[in-house]
Amino acid sequence: MLKAIEKTIVASTVLCAFLSAGAFDVQAEKDRLAMQNYFLTKFSDPLGKSASYFPYVDPEEIKKDYIYPVKLEDFAHGTAAWYRPTKEQLAEINEFPPYEIALDEGKELFYKKFANGKSYSDCFPNPAVRDIYPLFDTTKKEVVTLEVAINECRVKNGENPLKYEQDDIAKIMGYMAFESRGKPLAIKIPTKEAMQAYDDGKKEFYKQRGYFALNCAECHISGSGQRIRAEALSPTLGAVTHFPVYRLKWGAIGTLQRRLQGCIEDTGSLAPKMQSKELRNLEYFLTYMSNGLKIDGPDTRK
Incomplete structure (x- = not known):
């Protein structure tokens, strides 16, 4: 099944090269719709489709713990969209969200004056811009994440960039x-x-890494809905909507790229540096795959 979706999603660069101006997202849209269709099909009836999609999951566990069918918009909630234990655990934790203090501190930092009397609000008059990041800067000809944009704001106003x-x-x-x-x-x-940056991000997603020779798709496309030991594997669709997250393992709020680094290191591979071209392009690809889903962050994760 993974091979089938790879054939659909991994685009021919020759075809992409002939896309007309103003239509640079044609192949990306095909990829996104194929991704959506795969997950909607997979989580429409996990019990009935267990032989094809969940061969290593006990049918009794599916009956007891899986929520289905999963609606498209619900994929924004990550594993909680389909796995009842996670949904119940998060509901309990988020009665008193552990990210609330970080949220208050983030608001204070956002409006705190720089030495020149300005603040982040002068760069972002409307702070609600998470929906358009990461974006492709057509002047710099590279992907700009929200972290990079925040630091650019600091430098523009005479401040040192944050690590x-x-x-x-x-x-x-x-x-x-x-x-x-x-x-x-x-x-x-x-x-x-921008199309090339998207394609490079897609290659990073399907790149085999480490001594396990794993790629992201094996865990988060074909492996999604199954478990590695006690951990339920989340779908690629909706994987970015809830970031940044307060992760219980970290004891702090953290970015998507921090989580990506951890995933890559779990394969036994050395992860690219934060805000490297590789991770920015990977984030660009992943976020495009969730286009149309509503932002649900910040949130809490294990």
Whole structure:
């Protein structure tokens, strides 16, 4: 089944090269719709389709713990969309969300004055812009994530950039994500160069890594809905909508790229640096795949 979706999603670069101006997202849209169709089909009837999609899951577990059919919009909730134990656990945790303090601190940081008297609000008059990031900067001809845009704002106003590994940048993003809640992701592919960045991100997604020779798709497409030990594997569709997240393992709020680094390291591979071209393009691809789903961040995860 993974091979089937790879054949549908992994586009021919020759075909993409002949796309006309203003239609650079044609192949990306085919990819996105194929991804949606795959997951809607897979989670429409896990019990009836168990032989094809869930061969290693006990049918009794499906009856007891799986929620289905899953609606398209519900994929924005990640594993909680289809796995009852996760849904119940998150509902209990989020009665007193562990990210609330970080959210308040993020708001304070967002409006805190720089030395020149300005603040992030001068760069982002409306903080609810999570829906358009990461975006492709047609002048720089590269993907700009929200983290990069935040640091560009700082430098523009005479401040030193924040380290991408620090909590502060995730807190600011958490506030901006909160202000963006309910807005559908709307990532654009405006130029040929943007299309190439998307394709490069897609290659990163399907790239085999580490001594396990795994790629992202094996866990989060074909493996989604199954478990590795006690961990339920989340679908690619909706994987980005809830970031940044307060992860219980971290004891702090963190960015999508921090999580991507962890996933890559779990394969036994050395992860690219935060905000490297590889991770920015991978984030661009992943976010485009969830276009149309509503932002649900920040949220809590294990």
